[in-house]
Amino acid sequence: MSTSSGDETMTLDAASERVGIVVRTKDRPAMLARALDDILSQRFEDWRAVIVNDGGDSAAVDRVIAAVRVAARGRISAVHRSDSKGRSAAANIGVQALTGDYVVLHDDDDLWHPDFLAATVDWLDRNPGDGGVVARTEIVYERETATGFEETGRVPFWPALTAITYAELLQVNRFVPIAYLYRRSLHDEVGYYREDVHAAEDWEFNLRVAARHPIGFLGGQVLAYWMQRPNSTGALGNSMFLLESEHEYYDRRIRDEALRAYVAGHGDGLALFLARYVQDEVSRQLDERRTIGQRLVGAARRRWRARRMR
Template sequence: MSATNPRVGVAVRTKNRPWFLKRTIADIVAQRYASWSVHIVNDGGDPSAVDALVSALPDEQRRRIRISHNPAPSGRSAAANQAIRGLDTEFVVLHDDDDLWDPGFLEATVAHLDAQPNDVGVMVRTEIVYEKQEAGEFIETGRAPFWPGLTEITYSDLLQVNRAVPISYLYRRSLHEEVGYYREDLHAVEDWEFNLRTTLRHHIGFLDGEPLAFWMQRAGVGGELGNSMYALASEHEHFDRLVRDEALRAYVEQNGPGLALYLTRYIQDEVQRQLDERRGPGQRIIEAARGWRRRQRQR
């Protein structure tokens, strides 16, 4: 497959992070699988820094990269959609500008989707990499597995919490024509909500083994250099609740409030019962005695 007709489109969203973007471009170029193109959406950042990075690349690499400059920020989800819409490839993957791949990521994921035509996409074993800023660069300080017990991607598991990050997920671009794009009113958890829509209808494969994707995290780093796990923590919580509340209201509107009312009280009572069991009989007797004394004093 020639570079002029690539199979994989890599969507990159960035804003005023040239050090990370340079690392991301090098990460993509280092892939053993060579049939790729890149669309970088500079979402309201300095255009000169992005242009300079790409202009410095060899001709063969530079021809594979398209840049779109937004004069003002459009938001994380809108930038992701813009980057994907600018790609005309069989497969797409969202490569945030601070995350990384193993050199075999594209090779392994494309091979899986070629061998498994019923899988709409495939996710890989992922590792968290912690890093800190030092002398104008970011250096690794440690690693941790991301969902080490994960063996498959299921809708029921995703209902609880997202078990994937965009850097780990290659999928068929045609999926967007069926289930839509990332919701642009969500400024966090947009990938989780998209994965829920996807797994409601389709199966996503999973490649176990050594990690092929690396989710970079920088605790304590805020602003434009922060990663969403920390810099957008409150937004994650807000939009997670929003998505769940929308789904609950849609269910109740169609089916009535009975099950929702029952479960909210049942879960509350069950949690209290389990807490009571953990306290043990001795502690329960002491607490009962304290309650009795409080009631006596209030008489």
């Protein structure tokens, strides 16, 4: 097992793995240790993992890796970044350091069912037209304790989901990285994660993939666990909570870029029509929910405003 320091990426010694696992981490050694135990518990064993230490304590990461050296059998390495470059850059560094057929981002705070890799690899082997496959996911709430982490509750993530479609991805991201195994060749086709949209890099990448390829869905047993700590801050916080405002900002930015690209090629006629249509339709539906008295008051106010404007 080898590691590297500084800003240079590295390729793992063995190049024959079926699955390349990217683990993004920064100053969370307890979570990293749990994540590596989780990976080592997979029934499917033909994998290599690269830990991308995004500006955190390199000695702490190396100690975690050393603790699993025997069980890992040379399948785990690390890239240490001297400065934090963000989630998107860390993902790209990890992907570029691996050569397997399939890729998955296993962030240091999330977990898998022991059959996750076996089931998702089997799906992609049997469905060569799919760009990737998503496993059914559960949100697991937890809190830190003096001895580790304690589960406080669970809820299904998109429980009614039966398929991954491009149309629904346009509305909102329907899956998280821990649940998604995909073909590494997609990066050759559509590019890497955008490093200028670091709070929404997975959704933006998913859109590029889904526009070209179907994405499969394993809808049976829960195989992925999205761990959340709503009350944690600092290093132990979740990006969805700590970066909530950035998620919203980059969501709007991605949509605005796409709209401008469409208008540049097709004109603004459809965009103008839909913008007004949606506004009128929302107003109509809200109006239907009002009582007769509320409607009469609203109509009177509109007439009063109209007279004042004359």
